[in-house]
Amino acid sequence: MNLAVVGTGYVGLVAGTCFAETGNDVICVDIDERKIAMLKERKVPIYEPGLEEMVQRNAEEQRLSFTTELNSAVKRSAIVFIAVGTPQGANGKANLEYVRATAKEIARVMDSRKIIVTKSTVPVGTADQIKRWISEETSHPFAVISNPEFLKEGAAIDDFMKPDRVVLGGDDAEAMESVKELYEPFVRTGNPILVMDSRSAEMSKYAANAMLATKISFINEVSRLCEKTGADISEVRRAIGLDRRIGAHFIFPGVGYGGSCFPKDVRAMISMGGDAPEMLLLKAVEQVNERQKGILVEKVQRHFGANLSGLTFAVWGLAFKPRTDDMRDAPSITVIEELLKAGARVQAFDPEATEEARKVFGDRIHYTDRNYDALAGASALLILTEWNEFRRPDFRRIKQLLKNPVIFDGRNIYDSADLQKVGFKYYSIGRNHG
């Protein structure tokens, strides 16, 4: 099948590449000329494990191509995916400017019936709005299908190739059949393609992200209570995670959730509620998360005093989570800004996110090429992202390089007894030793 995917970001590029992988002829469109120029040279502008090899193979075999020209891409395609960004807009609302521009542009250039599939995360009711935008521009027939994306950055290809479920919303039976067919190769192990109305499909995406964010804020709140009462969140987490009604996933305490989805989707969901319903729970989820981003600096200042001027801190991990270079709304931004505000210097290492981090911090912090280099002369080490390579470091070497043997672990990746043996003062989240 001939497909076009508009927006070649974390979602669009993965979706387009995976559709090419299953034999479709895919053209990816973006307005960002730099991105398209890189992709034409078979270089992937983002870090996503396994993606570059897959892009190269499919481009080589001529099933995957890249362009800034929407016109020809739409004309040759039966199905056009919208995968552009829907960032946070005014008052927490999702900004639909890019979706609107894309829908209208598709409508202006289409010359026959098209199926337009929305992959971007959009507020409930947007499919109907997209239909209106398109009708304003064209008299050609079309169908709109809502197809929210559930992939996780860092495991995006696996998630796309083997989704837990595919959600499709819409009321055009023929279009639905075509899109279902497209997804058949991804659900061969029996995971379902769920067909529903477009509003339920749109809501499903927000409800999933809001539920996950709620789990994180819940465990973070319990971890604070553990610190206050002398319980250990690691034990509590294991104990509750074994209850099958709760499950072991997404109950790891830390420095708060971040990334390009949870913060903005929780806020968009709150704004969808307006005054009725008041969205009391999700407002609390967000408040807990904002407060949680400050927890590590609170511990640093309790140890070193409020004024951190003259002190240098080593930071391991900048990306909002491991296996991605994405810095959007990363908790590291809040933590580092707080350290800088208190007068500290920061030396940071991240395996993949340094380039993105430079766009955030510029030269206000120092970046190193190796994790141990960040430690030289620092008063303490802060762990902000749980990259695998940080899990079993040489603690004696860390101790030699740091001025003081102090670690603030925002991801609970170390065993406090091990660290005490080597002579560290170890602070983590909800484990009652600091």
Ligand SMILES: NC(=O)c1ccc[n+]([C@@H]2O[C@H](COP(=O)([O-])OP(=O)(O)OC[C@H]3O[C@@H](n4cnc5c(N)ncnc54)[C@H](O)[C@@H]3O)[C@@H](O)[C@H]2O)c1
């Ligand atoms: N990143 C994730 O993990 C994830 C997961 C599920 C859903 N989503 C949702 O998917 C959507 C895309 O997210 P993303 O992370 O891929 O965003 P992104 O910012 O990485 O990519 C969006 C791309 O769209 C392009 N674009 C914007 N306007 C355009 C236009 N008019 N024509 C062509 N291209 C245009 C931008 O240049 C950019 O390359 C969002 O709605 C997001 O909420 C993201």
